[in-house]
Amino acid sequence: MTINPACIAARHVLAGMRDRLRGDALLQLAISGCIEVERSGFPEQAMYEAASHCEGCVPCQAWAGALLDELFPERVVQRQHVAxxxxxxxxxxxxxxxxxxxxxxxxxxxxxxxxxxxxxxxxxxxxxxxxxxxxxxxxxxxxxxxxx
Structure with missing residues (x-):
């Protein structure tokens, strides 16, 4: 299975910003597809492009969700609790x-x-x-x- 080059680029940017993801709720919501990405929320071009890509890409949202689960293991526990x-x-x-x-x-x-x-x-x-x-x-x- 070949991964779209836009997906590879977006994932590379996000993986490189793991520390920022920990404290940026706006970014977390954007890459999960929960909110619409607006330019004003992402002044850095690479981050804006990565977030915009994830907003509309279901495979990248799943990838980003797994990344967020890794960064915040309590998300997994909470989902299991609600389930x-x-x-x-x-x-x-x-x-x-x-x-x-x-x-x-x-x-x-x-x-x-x-x-x-x-x-x-x-x-x-x-x-x-x-x-x-x-x-x-x-x-x-x-x-x-x-x-x-």
Whole structure:
């Protein structure tokens, strides 16, 4: 498989700027394809060209994602953590203590599995955001129950 010369050039520039990648959130978002690259955000020509290339190149976004995972291993851990849940919204509502709507798993009368909403026993069966049937246990066994 032959790699496009533009890909090689962009990856060479980015690999040479690993230290800058660690502290430049704008650059991280740009090479991941999360934001549109604007000239004003990248005054250096080589960096602008590399970021612009990655913005529209799926293989280079994947390569850049692997580079960011190497630089920030906590990204991998966070993705694995979120992957245990049916969707991002359910992850947020279970794990964020300040969420407006809080889901929690408990055993009603220490017997029956129950999904609670904002501390109320409601026996929810489906995720209201993605429609997935909720499990008969917490998404994560080691996640501490929330204090409501």
């Amino acid at each position: 245990r849940y049916c969707c991002q919204s359910m992850f947020d509502t279970v794990t964020c203590r300040d969420a407006r709507v809080r889901f929690s798993f408990e055993r009603f009368r220490n017997e029956d599995p129950c999904w609670c909403i904002n501390g109320e026993y409601v026996f929810a069966n489906y995720c209201p955001w993605c429609g997935t049937r909720l499990p008969c246990q917490a998404f994560e066994a080691d996640f501490p129950p929330p204090s409501v």
